[in-house]
Amino acid sequence: MNIVATDFNAVTLSETGLTVPLPQGPRYFNYYWLRDNCPTSFNAETRERSFDIFHLDEAPRAAAARLEGDTLVIDWAAEDHVTRMPLAWLAIYGDGHRRPDPADLPRKAWYGDHYPEVARFSHAELLSDKARVRDWLEALIVEGISVVTGMPDSDAALTELANVMGQVRPTFFGPYFDVRVHINPTNTAYTSAALELHTDVPAEEHAPGIQFLHMRANTVDGGRNLFGDGVAAANDFRAIDPEGFRLLAETDIPFFCEHDGYDMRAWQRIIELDRHGEVSGLTISQHLLDLIDLPQDFLDSWYPAFCRFGKLLQSDKYVMRFTLKAGECIVFDNHRVVHGRAAYVAESGERYLRGCYTDRAEMRSTYRALVSAGRFKA
Numbered sequence: 001m002n003i004v005a006t007d008f009n010a011v012t013l014s015e016t017g018l019t020v021p022l023p024q025g026p027r028y029f030n031y032y033w034l035r036d037n038c039p040t041s042f043n044a045e046t047r048e049r050s051f052d053i054f055h056l057d058e059a060p061r062a063a064a065a066r067l068e069g070d071t072l073v074i075d076w077a078a079e080d081h082v083t084r085m086p087l088a089w090l091a092i093y094g095d096g097h098r099r100p101d102p103a104d105l106p107r108k109a110w111y112g113d114h115y116p117e118v119a120r121f122s123h124a125e126l127l128s129d130k131a132r133v134r135d136w137l138e139a140l141i142v143e144g145i146s147v148v149t150g151m152p153d154s155d156a157a158l159t160e161l162a163n164v165m166g167q168v169r170p171t172f173f174g175p176y177f178d179v180r181v182h183i184n185p186t187n188t189a190y191t192s193a194a195l196e197l198h199t200d201v202p203a204e205e206h207a208p209g210i211q212f213l214h215m216r217a218n219t220v221d222g223g224r225n226l227f228g229d230g231v232a233a234a235n236d237f238r239a240i241d242p243e244g245f246r247l248l249a250e251t252d253i254p255f256f257c258e259h260d261g262y263d264m265r266a267w268q269r270i271i272e273l274d275r276h277g278e279v280s281g282l283t284i285s286q287h288l289l290d291l292i293d294l295p296q297d298f299l300d301s302w303y304p305a306f307c308r309f310g311k312l313l314q315s316d317k318y319v320m321r322f323t324l325k326a327g328e329c330i331v332f333d334n335h336r337v338v339h340g341r342a343a344y345v346a347e348s349g350e351r352y353l354r355g356c357y358t359d360r361a362e363m364r365s366t367y368r369a370l371v372s373a374g375r376f377k378a
């Protein structure tokens with residue numbers, strides 16, 4: 001009787017790749033991927049790939065491969081090159097899913113009673129304490145809103161705060177904006193009228209991510225600030241009105257911003273979903289909603305759904321109402337948190353907000369760098 005011995009620890013080769021017996025079970029890896037991601041392909045100093053796969057004369061193929069302890073060793077067929085790849089590294093990066101992202105934190109919905117619980121930080125601590133910066137960015141990722149107190153009454157204070165997480169991200173009207181009553185206003189914000197709940201700059205193809213509003217002076221009668229969580233409202237809308245939700249999450253709608261020297265246009269979805277199909281935010285602005293260029297009979301169903309959602313969003317359940325004080329800066333996710341203000345009496349005092357934006361992706365980058373070792377750090 002013949003007994004055929006099977007080596008369960010052997011690496012098996014095929015034409016296009018090899019199969020490695022990982023502790024989780026055997027897993028296939030493509031030769032291009034293995035060659036391109038050989039640890040020697042990366043420059044330790046620049047932390048970028050220095051290997052150029054386009055320069056290989058023929059498709060990479062292993063001549064032989066074996067395990068040496070916890071390392072996969074590959075001798076390449078057409079190259080005088082050996083790849084040594086840790087099995088732990090293969091287990092993390094080679095399973096066909098996005099690699100773990102410390103900034104991919106679950107969102108926490110909040111409601112109209114959230115104001116006392118809004119995460120608060122001081123300008124001074126964010127400029128000096130990395131642990132507080134980490135907490136601040138985490139609050140922005142999870143809840144999408146925070147208040148920074150103790151802001152010096154200067155233009156520089158806002159720039160310093162924004163630079164804690166990234167660069168100031170200009171829009172087509174410049175790097176900063178000043179919200180007060182203007183002569184010849186080009187925007188409803190620059191009047192003393194009420195401003196309905198909205199997200200900013202929807203007419204830009206990539207609307208800015210994180211918004212900063214630094215209250216420099218606020219002694220007027222009225223003008224209470226309104227803030228609501230688009231994720232909370234849209235999640236509830238999804239449960240109450242699935243067909244309306246679908247219409248708002250699947251239809252591109254035109255937004256505009258037009259005056260003497262500009263004519264910005266972009267198409268956005270009112271409700272935004274992330275790659276998991278979860279609500280990630282909103283784009284909504286009635287004062288910048290363009291004439292909708294969709295078939296009129298489609299609007300028979302879209303417009304009522306839009307109004308049902310708008311009424312829900314404006315209800316007390318979702319809207320925090322408070323007065324931002326001079327010396328405070330509210331920082332929030334412009335793709336998630338809707339904001340507005342009540343009308344105020346322009347002659348009753350002074351109201352001056354100075355604002356800017358940063359990028360959401362850059363904010364997450366700063367967060368990752370604070371909480372994780374990354375791929376290249378020891």
Ligand SMILES: [Fe+2]
Nearest residue numbers: 189199200339
């Ligand atoms: Fe705004």
